[in-house]
Amino acid sequence: xxxxxxxxxxxxxxxxxxxxxxxxxxxxxxxxxxxxxxxxxxxxxxxxxxxxxxxxxxxxxxxxxxxxxxxxxxxxxxxxxxxxxxxxxxxxxxxxxxxxxxxxxxxxxxxxxxxxxxxxxxxxxxxxxxxxxxxxxxxxxxxxxxxxxxxxxxxxxxxxxxxxxxxxxxxxxxxxxxxxxxxxxxxxxxxxxxxxxxxxxxxxxxxxxxxxxxxxxxxxxxxxxxxxxxxxxxxxxxxxxxxxxxxxxxxxxxxxxxxxxxxxxxxxxxxxxxxxxxxxxxxxxxxxxxxxxxxxxxxxxxxxxxxxxxxxxxxxxxxxxxxxxxxxxxxxxxxxxxxxxxxxxxxxxxxxxxxxxxxxxxxxxxxxxxxxxxxxxxxxxxxxxxxxxxxxxxxxxxxxxxxxxxxxxxxxx
Numbered sequence: 001x002x003x004x005x006x007x008x009x010x011x012x013x014x015x016x017x018x019x020x021x022x023x024x025x026x027x028x029x030x031x032x033x034x035x036x037x038x039x040x041x042x043x044x045x046x047x048x049x050x051x052x053x054x055x056x057x058x059x060x061x062x063x064x065x066x067x068x069x070x071x072x073x074x075x076x077x078x079x080x081x082x083x084x085x086x087x088x089x090x091x092x093x094x095x096x097x098x099x100x101x102x103x104x105x106x107x108x109x110x111x112x113x114x115x116x117x118x119x120x121x122x123x124x125x126x127x128x129x130x131x132x133x134x135x136x137x138x139x140x141x142x143x144x145x146x147x148x149x150x151x152x153x154x155x156x157x158x159x160x161x162x163x164x165x166x167x168x169x170x171x172x173x174x175x176x177x178x179x180x181x182x183x184x185x186x187x188x189x190x191x192x193x194x195x196x197x198x199x200x201x202x203x204x205x206x207x208x209x210x211x212x213x214x215x216x217x218x219x220x221x222x223x224x225x226x227x228x229x230x231x232x233x234x235x236x237x238x239x240x241x242x243x244x245x246x247x248x249x250x251x252x253x254x255x256x257x258x259x260x261x262x263x264x265x266x267x268x269x270x271x272x273x274x275x276x277x278x279x280x281x282x283x284x285x286x287x288x289x290x291x292x293x294x295x296x297x298x299x300x301x302x303x304x305x306x307x308x309x310x311x312x313x314x315x316x317x318x319x320x321x322x323x324x325x326x327x328x329x330x331x332x333x334x335x336x337x338x339x340x341x342x343x344x345x346x347x348x349x350x351x352x353x354x355x356x357x358x359x360x361x362x363x364x365x366x367x368x369x370x371x372x373x374x375x376x377x378x379x380x381x382x383x384x385x386x387x388x389x390x391x392x393x394x395x396x397x398x399x400x401x402x403x404x405x406x407x408x409x410x411x412x413x
Contacts (some may be wrong), residue, residue: 006063006088008033011046013068013121016171019069019180020122020148021092026184037176040287043069043299053084066091068121070098080104086340092128094119094277097288118153128329143193144183154292157245164359166195166203168241173206187395210239214246221247222313223383226305229255230380231274233310237261241293244270250318253379256281258306265298267306314339319386326392331370335392336375336384343395344384346374 010025012018014037022035038046043066054062064079070093071079079089099109106130111118126145129135134371147164152155156164171179186193195203221234232254235245244257249272256271256278267285269278271292279294287296296302317339320326326335335349345358354367355374359382368374378384387395 005034006061007059008063008065009050009295010035010065010067011043011069012037012066014039014176014185015068015149015152016168017120017122017152018068019151019171019176020120020145021125023180023183023187024122024126024129024135024141024145026180026185028129035180038069040069040385042187044072044075047071047224048189049079051122054082054087060086063088064090065125066093067125068093070095070101076104079106079403090128092121092124094121094124095289096277096291097283097294104120105201108336117149118155120149120343122152123149138187138190138192140187144187147193154241154245163195165242169203169210170195170199172238173202208302212244213239216319217243218247218250220315221251222310223251223254223316224310224313229281231256231258231306232316233260233306234259235260235262237263240268240270244268244293245272248272251379253376260298260306262307264297267298267302268295269293279337293377316383317385320388323386323389325389326387328386330376332377334371335387335395337387337391338382338384340382342382344378344382344383344386345395346371346378 001230008025008029010022010033012021012035018037022037025033028049047066050062051059052066061277064087066089070091075204077375078086079091083086083089083106091101091104091107093101093109094105094111096111097113098107098109102109108124110119110124113127114125123145126137126141130137147156147161147167150159151164151168156162162227174182199231217234219238221232223230223232225231230253232251234243234247234257235316236259240259244259247257248254248270252272255273255276256269259268259270260266261268267282267287269282269289269371271278277291279289282288282294282296285296285299285302287294289295298307331348333345336344336346338344341358346355347358347370348355349367354369355371356367357364357374357378360380366377386401
């Protein structure tokens with residue numbers, strides 16, 4: 001591979017993983033690399049401009065690197081022609097929707113590393129540079145790359161690696177240029193990667209801000225069926241990963257969460273379920289991404305489905321907190337309500353091997369093998385929530401009164 005005398009041009013995504021590639025490139029090539037960060041939609045225009053620039057100025061030693069983004073079919077063919085005439089290109093990505101680019105001699109798309117860990121663009125790019133002897137690994141860069149990888153693949157949460165999350169928080173608190181400069185300087189010192197005292201303080205403040213934001217957005221989410229899936233929809237401009245994680249965990253009956261950014265005209269899809277692939281859903285609307293995190297542009301079709309179609313819906317109510325009597329999986333029954341004043345009682349059958357539902361006092365035909373399945377059914381089909389203790393007690397009193405009246409049993413005071 002020709003490196004000496006080469007001028008590198010890196011086009012990368014404008015999120016932490018994409019900028020992580022730029023930071024690694026700066027450590028490897030210094031002033032020999034020109035970096036531009038783009039949104040998904042802007043990449044193809046920039047690639048076309050680069051190819052025109054090379055043609056006009058005859059940049060024979062130009063090496064085009066594309067990371068964390070993929071090109072459309074038109075640019076794919078243009079890059080093929082460019083490489084056939086001697087041009088140097090390498091596209092490195094980890095999104096499922098870009099795997100078809102492996103058929104190109106310049107494409108390397110890999111979802112996981114050979115060790116089984118999920119890949120990020122930064123971890124793949126770092127591996128590529130080391131394998132091709134374009135940079136020497138260091139402990140500090142190793143740590144940084146792993147933090148980016150854990151954040152981007154969401155492995156930080158089960159691993160309880162809060163430093164990965166805080167790195168992403170810091171990324172959004174400063175400009176890309178400032179973040180890039182800070183990180184390159186820090187990585188080149190070859191000391192253990194750490195945040196300084198000032199960064200720790202502002203990150204603590206940011207954590208509190210995120211918690212307040214999530215609490216507010218929880219009260220704004222609506223749910224509806226889009227095709228075969230039950231989706232939660234919320235308008236959100238910030239903290240998509242943190243917000244989606246909390247909404248998904250608190251509402252496991254939802255197949256996926258949709259976050260709409262009206263100002264940026266962007267739509268983000270997230271899921272916590274292994275049997276739902278949101279990259280396929282985003283792909284229906286011209287987008288793409290990972291199985292559990294994807295996105296697309298807010299087109300007229302997307303607007304009609306997720307904005308106009310859901311506009312009249314009331315936000316879903318969360319389950320009651322701090323109950324002492326109306327508890328989930330209670331053998332004596334669990335009580336739910338919805339906005340239509342329907343009431344639901346989930347209770348185990350006498351044999352204890354299935355769960356049944358009474359809706360407004362009428363037993364439904366369906367039976368369920370577990371409490372979780374029964375609860376999922378009423379939350380998806382009826383928008384129900386776990387009622388507060390006082391409503392549960394009122395329900396029990398009404399049931400007792402009705403039973404006495406039906407059996408003509410006099411009240412005793």
